[in-house]
Amino acid sequence: MTLEKELPAFVSPMLARASEPFDSDHYLFELKWDGIRALVFRDRDGYRIRNRHGVDITCRYPEFECFTGLEKGAVLDGEIVVLRDGKPDFSLLESRDKSASALRQRTSASAYRATFIAFDQLYTRYRSLVGETLQERRRSLEETVAALSQAARLIFSEGVVGGGVRLFDEVSRQGLEGVMAKRLGSRYHPGKRHRAWLKIKPKHRLVCSIMGFVPAADGGFKCLVLAAEEDGELRSVGRVTSGFTAPVRRRLSALLWRRRRPSPLVSCPSRARWVEPGLYCTVRYLGRTRRGSLRNPVFERLIVEEEVG
Known part of the structure; x- marks a missing residue:
């Protein structure tokens, strides 16, 4: 057979x-x-x-x-x-x-x-x-x-x-x-x-304003909500969830909770806790979606405005 x-x-x-x-x-x-x-x-x-x-x-x-x-x-x-x-x-x-x-x-x-x-x-x-x-x-x-x-x-x-x-x-x-x-x-x-x-893959980098965060159950944050300047105007560019070391995550958590404000700096579709301006970060990303959000962003460095000088 x-x-x-x-x-x-x-x-x-x-x-x-x-x-x-x-x-x-x-x-x-x-x-x-x-x-x-x-x-x-x-x-x-x-x-x-x-x-x-x-x-x-x-x-x-x-x-x-x-x-x-x-x-x-x-x-x-x-x-x-x-x-x-x-x-x-x-x-x-x-x-x-x-x-x-x-x-x-x-x-x-x-x-x-x-x-x-x-x-x-x-x-x-x-x-x-x-x-x-x-x-x-x-x-x-x-x-x-x-x-x-x-x-x-x-x-x-x-x-x-x-x-x-x-x-x-x-x-x-x-x-x-x-x-x-x-x-x-x-x-x-x-x-x-x-x-x-x-x-x-090409590697793009961008300095973003941290305008908010999504809280985590442990009192820290799950992700940051970002905005970036485009054509002279600040616009929402999505969230970043990876790239944070433990020390940076602890420092960021303290800064975020101290700087809360009731509304976002610019219009944003995300639901989050919003923060006062002055916190920035450098992110690495692969590209943009059709709506302008960052594709696969990775956190690289924290920048605190009052510490720059």
């Missing part, structure tokens, strides 16, 4: 380590897409899409029905993005990913159509490719995507060999998320954060 071939229920995606920009003929450099990591499985029962945690998100993206045209036995690794003016817009994608009801999912799919950017292939015709080199896997992937050329929602992630610094400079100039560097001769390491894959 011949057993039917099957794909694994899930493959934990390979992850990258952080790095600085570099050039190397041993690496492929490609855009780091600002989206949701996902894997597409195509077997005899149809197709399914799982995010990096293994959650089935197929129903959230009805526009990917084109995946029924994939050859059976294929598993693709890639990123789901929503493009706005040719660039990934994570805030639009986030609204898609959080749509709970079927009606909202259909409405979101119609308004903000997603695209799957494929950058690796883990199986072909039920045969595992994880032990093969990146070059071999991408050759297979390029053929797979080309065979589905009528599928506008599936794109092969192009890259360049060698010129990582130049690509990073261009990506930074355009305000994109960053660059991925992948060693050409490397195998795929499921679930591992491996040095064969490196992520290179």
Whole structure:
């Protein structure tokens, strides 16, 4: 009796380590897409899409029905993005990913159509490719995507060999998320954060005014509410929750509770306790959302106005 071939229920995606920009003929450099990591499985029962945690998100993206045209036995690794003016817009994608009801999912799919950017292939015709080199896997992937050329929602992630610094400079100039560097001769390491894959992200810094905080149960604070000057006007730019050392957190807590005021310095959608002006901080962040909030901000340094001089 011949057993039917099957794909694994899930493959934990390979992850990258952080790095600085570099050039190397041993690496492929490609855009780091600002989206949701996902894997597409195509077997005899149809197709399914799982995010990096293994959650089935197929129903959230009805526009990917084109995946029924994939050859059976294929598993693709890639990123789901929503493009706005040719660039990934994570805030639009986030609204898609959080749509709970079927009606909202259909409405979101119609308004903000997603695209799957494929950058690796883990199986072909039920045969595992994880032990093969990146070059071999991408050759297979390029053929797979080309065979589905009528599928506008599936794109092969192009890259360049060698010129990582130049690509990073261009990506930074355009305000994109960053660059991925992948060693050409490397195998795929499921679930591992491996040095064969490196992520290179631009680092932005900004001095912000601390205009409020969200209290914590221990009498300290959960996060700071920030504002920054833009075009000569102070505007809310979101919250920062990480980067605080224990001594800084203790000092900040004392300062915040002593400087309370009844209302925020500027209009702000957050619910928080507000503080008098005079406290500032430097934050590191990856970019901005469409509404101007800081993406992934990290606290770096406290500045107290009366101590500067």
